[in-house]
Amino acid sequence: MLATTPAIAVLTAAALYVATYLSFVRLLRYPRNWYLPTLSASLATMGLATVTMAHVSYSANGFDLPALVVAAGFMAGLFGIIGAPAIDFQPGAPRPIVEFLARHGDHAGLWMILPAIISAYTLPDAGLHGFLAAAMIIELTWFVRHRWTGERRLYPVSGHDLSVLKAQAKGDIEGFARRHGIRELVLSPDGAVNWLGCDKKSPPCPFNYYLHRLGLNSAPCCREHMKDLCHYVVSCLGDIGAVHWLEGGTLLGAVREGGALLAWEDDVDIAVLVDGDTTWESLGAGLSKRGALDGYYIDVFENRGFIAISYDPPRPWPFRWERNRMRGEVRLDLVAYRRAVSHGQSVLERRLIKGAMPLTESGWYGVAKEIVFPTSTVHFLGDDIACPNQPEEFLRIVYGDFEKVELTYVDAAAAETRRLVDADAMAQPKKY
Numbered sequence: 001m002l003a004t005t006p007a008i009a010v011l012t013a014a015a016l017y018v019a020t021y022l023s024f025v026r027l028l029r030y031p032r033n034w035y036l037p038t039l040s041a042s043l044a045t046m047g048l049a050t051v052t053m054a055h056v057s058y059s060a061n062g063f064d065l066p067a068l069v070v071a072a073g074f075m076a077g078l079f080g081i082i083g084a085p086a087i088d089f090q091p092g093a094p095r096p097i098v099e100f101l102a103r104h105g106d107h108a109g110l111w112m113i114l115p116a117i118i119s120a121y122t123l124p125d126a127g128l129h130g131f132l133a134a135a136m137i138i139e140l141t142w143f144v145r146h147r148w149t150g151e152r153r154l155y156p157v158s159g160h161d162l163s164v165l166k167a168q169a170k171g172d173i174e175g176f177a178r179r180h181g182i183r184e185l186v187l188s189p190d191g192a193v194n195w196l197g198c199d200k201k202s203p204p205c206p207f208n209y210y211l212h213r214l215g216l217n218s219a220p221c222c223r224e225h226m227k228d229l230c231h232y233v234v235s236c237l238g239d240i241g242a243v244h245w246l247e248g249g250t251l252l253g254a255v256r257e258g259g260a261l262l263a264w265e266d267d268v269d270i271a272v273l274v275d276g277d278t279t280w281e282s283l284g285a286g287l288s289k290r291g292a293l294d295g296y297y298i299d300v301f302e303n304r305g306f307i308a309i310s311y312d313p314p315r316p317w318p319f320r321w322e323r324n325r326m327r328g329e330v331r332l333d334l335v336a337y338r339r340a341v342s343h344g345q346s347v348l349e350r351r352l353i354k355g356a357m358p359l360t361e362s363g364w365y366g367v368a369k370e371i372v373f374p375t376s377t378v379h380f381l382g383d384d385i386a387c388p389n390q391p392e393e394f395l396r397i398v399y400g401d402f403e404k405v406e407l408t409y410v411d412a413a414a415a416e417t418r419r420l421v422d423a424d425a426m427a428q429p430k431k432y
């Protein structure tokens with residue numbers, strides 16, 4: 001124990017907690033993007049947590065077991081609350097506890113205030129006091145920032161969106177909204193259903209959760225922002241001179257849904273060629289610079305070969321990573337492709353697996369060059385955007401029979417409900 005006075009012990013413990021917290025929220029970027037944290041990032045967070053625990057549990061009187069137990073309990077509880085929204089992002093079987101914590105993620109940290117006050121009164125350990133004070137101040141400011149947001153606009157929910165919502169809610173939209181903590185659903189006295197839309201200043205709609213778990217249509221505000229984000233990134237890539245094309249679910253929407261987003265779309269997918277003047281470094285640096293100026297959050301995953309571009313503006317340092325605590329986001333994934341030769345054939349390959357795209361000789365995933373080059377254009381969200389030369393063939397390689405609707409990340413029961421409503425609407429094309 002280095003601290004010689006209680007004041008220094010308090011400040012050191014508070015600083016250590018803040019550092020551990022920041023390291024932890026930084027780590028959450030991985031589960032938010034559906035994969036495991038790297039070993040180095042995990043070790044850094046575990047190392048900081050261990051040093052914090054050691055500092056809190058050793059005082060001038062020696063080892064203090066109760067202080068260690070209380071601090072470890074608080075850190076486990078708080079980090080469980082803080083990490084729940086990021087973990088809940090991943091599709092898969094329902095996780096009731098994680099879902100519950102995620103749903104209350106804007107204020108759940110405040111549940112720990114009373115236990116913190118009781119612990120501080122019971123245990124006179126200066127280090128523990130600093131630790132608890134720092135943790136509670138962070139949770140309070142997180143809560144206040146969430147509540148204190150700009151004016152949000154109401155979007156009417158009507159037509160097919162309303163049919164899907166009614167079916168998922170089995171007719172009781174109010175009860176459904178309450179049960180699933182969907183605060184954005186606003187019912188007016190005359191029975192009209194509205195959606196309290198997100199914007200750059202507000203927390204995002206947790207629509208990834210609503211889509212995956214509940215099989216709803218993506219919210220009108222989020223769809224509007226996805227469109228803006230798509231056009232923004234395409235214009236940036238044009239300025240940089242990077243060769244790019246629509247891919248994944250975005251290309252599927254452009255081709256199959258006549259230039260629209262899939263109704264349950266939760267992100268935008270664009271591919272970019274890393275080649276010649278467009279290096280990985282120039283791409284990352286160019287987009288980060290533009291994004292910071294124009295209010296978009298850029299997260300570069302070099303090892304995975306993609307750049308995540310989010311609609312929400314970046315937070316000031318050191319709270320940059322705190323956004324990983326949020327329950328939703330409007331995001332565009334820009335995936336890097338490179339030229340290669342595989343089994344004697346010219347291919348374009350990416351590091352991340354995508355649908356049924358085949359393995360290449362280098363262990364990446366790729367398609368024959370002529371399927372993409374020279375790129376063509378497709379009408380998408382009111383503009384002509386670059387797409388593969390043979391878009392249908394590209395989609396067939398990734399999705400197989402792409403004309404058949406697959407509700408990939410939607411909960412099985414919710415998908416079945418939505419499939420019936422969609423089929424019903426398809427039978428009456430004018431209303432769809």
Ligand SMILES: [Zn+2]
Pocket residue numbers: 197198199204205207219220221222223
């Ligand atoms: Zn929204």
